[in-house]
Amino acid sequence: MTSTEQLTGERTDLLQALRGHRGFLLQTVDGLTDEQAASRPTVSELCLGGLIKHVSVVEHRWMLFAVGGAEAMGREEIDWVGQFQMLPGETLAGLVGRFQEVAAQTDELVATLDLDAAHPLPQAPWFEPGASWTVRRVLLHLIAETAQHAGHADILRESIDGAKTMG
Template identity: 55%
Template sequence: MSTMATTNTTLTGERADLFQALANARHFLRFTVQGLSDPQAAQRTTVSELTLGGLIKHVSAVEKQWQEFMVKGRAAMAWDGVDFSQMPPEAIVAFYNEFRMQPDECLDELLENYTQVAARTDALLAEADLDVIHELPSAPWFTDTHWSVRRTLLHIIAETTQHAGHADIIRESLDGQKSMG
């Protein structure tokens, strides 16, 4: 049986495993930006629009949105029912800016925000009923119609892991440093 101590709670079994998987993904994402200046964190190094600071910003925003879903369900999702083809230009710009570190942003602040978001997710993981099921919002990228809190946490883990891999490629392109291997 797995056991994991969080700030105020000792998690066991499935919760400890979920916590550890998320902690590992977060570690690699944070490790990838270690020692970077703000200009480096904002630099595009591939044909992608993604930057290292932008990935930290995006993962924080996505994790925060899924936290709200775990608590409030479908109603918490701002894009529920949005016709993406009818989005005003400023909304499209705001969406793409979520993936970019802006000139007035600094990496340390983005990381601190990520720490705060992560702490709330960890608290939800420790306390939430993993079997509660919420209807997913209407969106073209969902094939299922409902997710449990457990499935939502698995999605956060997958999203964080995927973006840690993106970050590793961007960092290697920036200065040759690799998070692994």
């Protein structure tokens, strides 16, 4: 039994919410080819493979923050444009595998991190100067981010083949 299977209370609630939205997101790519996952079937620049990659990148970076603050988060470069695209050589299976790997790492961290531990946010125009987030707030942000993108993904999937993954 892993440490996440023994959780109760708030940690269980946070993980169940995050896992639920991850599941909706993964459902949107079930049965697709790499070409379908890379397609942009709406006027948006978004593609399903890119959304899977973006959510993986975001979750990984925020968990770096949860463990080591803005400095840890900033140690890894981010491709602000490419994170939303399937780049040459990327496959849907590879992106889903990375998504699942990041999810497992997050789930393990949730079992051990102090939810009240806080770090100052990185400097960015979208954050209030001097603000801090707790690990709990990071997890709530990840839940919201994943849910938002699962909704985007549902629209993209319906545009590709009519499948309605959330409805």
